[in-house]
Amino acid sequence: MKGARQATVVGVGYSSVHREIGVDTRPLVVDACLGALHDAGLTTSQIDAVFEYPGAGSQIAVNVQRLLGIPDLRAFGDLGGSGPSGLAAAMAAVAAVESGVCDVALVFRSVNREWGQQSGRTEVPPAGNAAQFTLPYGDFGGIIPSIGMKKYRRLAELGGSEEDYGHITLNARQWSAMYERGVLTQPLTMDDYLSSRFIAEPLRLLDCDYPVTGACAAIITTAERARDLAGAAVTVDSVAFGTGSRPDWTFSDDFVFGGTIGCAQHLWATSSVTPAEVDVAELYDGFTHITISWVEALGLCGIGEFGDWVDGGKRIGPGGALPLNTNGGQLASGRLHGLSFLTEAVQQLRGDCGPRQVPGARVAVVANAHGPQCGAMVLTRT
Amino acid sequence: MSKPVPIPDAASAFFWEGAARGELLVQMCADCESFQYPPTVVCEKCQSRDVRPVRVSGRGTLYALTVMHQAFLPIFAEDLPFTIALVDLDDAPGARLLTNIVDAAPAGLAAGDPLEVVFEPRGDYALPQFRPARSQPERGGAE
Numbered sequence: 192m193k194g195a196r197q198a199t200v201v202g203v204g205y206s207s208v209h210r211e212i213g214v215d216t217r218p219l220v221v222d223a224c225l226g227a228l229h230d231a232g233l234t235t236s237q238i239d240a241v242f243e244y245p246g247a248g249s250q251i252a253v254n255v256q257r258l259l260g261i262p263d264l265r266a267f268g269d270l271g272g273s274g275p276s277g278l279a280a281a282m283a284a285v286a287a288v289e290s291g292v293c294d295v296a297l298v299f300r301s302v303n304r305e306w307g308q309q310s311g312r313t314e315v316p317p318a319g320n321a322a323q324f325t326l327p328y329g330d331f332g333g334i335i336p337s338i339g340m341k342k343y344r345r346l347a348e349l350g351g352s353e354e355d356y357g358h359i360t361l362n363a364r365q366w367s368a369m370y371e372r373g374v375l376t377q378p379l380t381m382d383d384y385l386s387s388r389f390i391a392e393p394l395r396l397l398d399c400d401y402p403v404t405g406a407c408a409a410i411i412t413t414a415e416r417a418r419d420l421a422g423a424a425v426t427v428d429s430v431a432f433g434t435g436s437r438p439d440w441t442f443s444d445d446f447v448f449g450g451t452i453g454c455a456q457h458l459w460a461t462s463s464v465t466p467a468e469v470d471v472a473e474l475y476d477g478f479t480h481i482t483i484s485w486v487e488a489l490g491l492c493g494i495g496e497f498g499d500w501v502d503g504g505k506r507i508g509p510g511g512a513l514p515l516n517t518n519g520g521q522l523a524s525g526r527l528h529g530l531s532f533l534t535e536a537v538q539q540l541r542g543d544c545g546p547r548q549v550p551g552a553r554v555a556v557v558a559n560a561h562g563p564q565c566g567a568m569v570l571t572r573t
Numbered sequence: 574m575s576k577p578v579p580i581p582d583a584a585s586a587f588f589w590e591g592a593a594r595g596e597l598l599v600q601m602c603a604d605c606e607s608f609q610y611p612p613t614v615v616c617e618k619c620q621s622r623d624v625r626p627v628r629v630s631g632r633g634t635l636y637a638l639t640v641m642h643q644a645f646l647p648i649f650a651e652d653l654p655f656t657i658a659l660v661d662l663d664d665a666p667g668a669r670l671l672t673n674i675v676d677a678a679p680a681g682l683a684a685g686d687p688l689e690v691v692f693e694p695r696g697d698y699a700l701p702q703f704r705p706a707r708s709q710p711e712r713g714g715a716e
């Protein structure tokens with residue numbers, strides 16, 4: 192037992208999200224951080240740590256410290272590039288809070304649309320280092336060709352159908368329609384999905400999330416401190432990273448699942464609950480393949496059984512047995528890059544979700560990324 | 574503007590120089606006999622520094638492919654749609670190459686199909702690429 196230092200999430204905050212190019216993320220990250228502080232009933236001077244996941248459009252931790260006028264920090268970090276997306280910042284905060292390095296950690300992710308935009312480059316980057324084995328073959332566009340091949344291999348090796356993938360996308364639109372921050376809120380049919388254009392066949396446009404500019408934030412502190420705060424606290428029950436063996440997006444040993452399976456095993460091994468007790472799942476959907484991998488890796492169904500399990504989408508939709516990505520995820524509410532899965536899980540466990548609330552939700556599982564960059568968390572509310 | 578030319582490093586020079594001669598070489602560990610790709614500075618299985626280039630037949634098996642319908646670099650736009658694939662080398666278990674599939678419609682291919690290497694000149698080097706196997710595998714002399 193972690194006792195009084197048990198990490199809890201006591202506040203979440205969001206900025207507005209934008210589709211246009213060239214939006215300054217600084218006011219947005221300030222909005223998200225002040226929103227999380229307000230939600231927690233804290234002031235900026237009570238923050239003693241800042242963690243974030245960097246990338247284009249991001250602001251590093253100490254820049255945000257300065258914008259918020261936080262006098263000093265006992266811990267900070269920019270955990271970027273190779274970790275579990277925005278969740279990495281929260282995972283670092285949990286470790287720092289539970290270890291006693293700091294008491295009240297602000298975590299955020301700010302991202303701009305340009306960063307999610309892989310096309311439109313005109314200069315040819317040098318094909319050296321790791322790129323010498325990929326770029327000369329036209330393997331460019333972030334991890335898109337790799338994800339196309341993962342979908343291909345999954346369908347070849349485990350069976351199932353393209354409709355399995357489509358259910359992730361259709362589900363996102365069902366939930367985003369009930370979310371005040373939803374971005375793509377028009378319902379989709381399976382025909383819409385199956386007729387969306389190929390990017391890296393069999394990967395379709397509607398398998399990919401929706402780049403936006405925006406920010407979200409959360410406050411993580413000890414159970415002891417949380418007791419003094421007005422709002423409801425959510426317990427961080429377990430945390431796990433995962434890489435898989437020979438970690439790489441392309442040349443890994445487990446190409447289809449990456450590090451998700453090992454990450455999930457570590458997660459449940461240190462959790463007080465089991466997969467069967469999960470009430471709501473918030474699983475990364477930068478690409479639909481990633482979400483399906485996590486559903487199976489986490490043991491919510493068996494490996495290769497997603498297509499039957501999802502039951503035409505009924506299981507994961509509103510009123511289903513296992514609501515999934517209840518804010519529309521990144522597919523329908525914009526690519527805030529990982530941290531928004533945590534903030535939505537916290538809101539669900541607090542019962543703050545209005546029309547999209549999962550009744551009686553007490554256990555949530557959150558997962559980010561895929562390949563060599565996996566991270567996951569179990570959250571509980573007693 | 575031309576397509577990207579590989580920039581070899583000390584660990585990979587043998588691979589690209591071999592390809593320029595029309596030979597496919599991969600690293601094999603002299604100590605534990607593991608094959609690996611991409612080439613690197615140690616054996617990733619046993620950490621031996623004694624990793625050596627070994628010439629392989631160029632026969633392989635399709636592991637996965639993707640047909641690119643969008644060129645993320647404009648220099649590849651004229652090739653659309655083109656096929657990127659992962660190919661397991663038949664005589665170097667553990668070595669899986671990222672490559673292109675040429676001389677074949679991807680719709681006619683399936684995971685597990687036999688392939689063979691061909692070389693596309695690129696700058697001072699050549700890219701190992703794969704097409705559906707035409708030649709029969711040679712009988713091994715040792716068995």
Ligand SMILES: [Zn+2]
Binds near residue numbers: 617
């Ligand atoms: Zn070895």
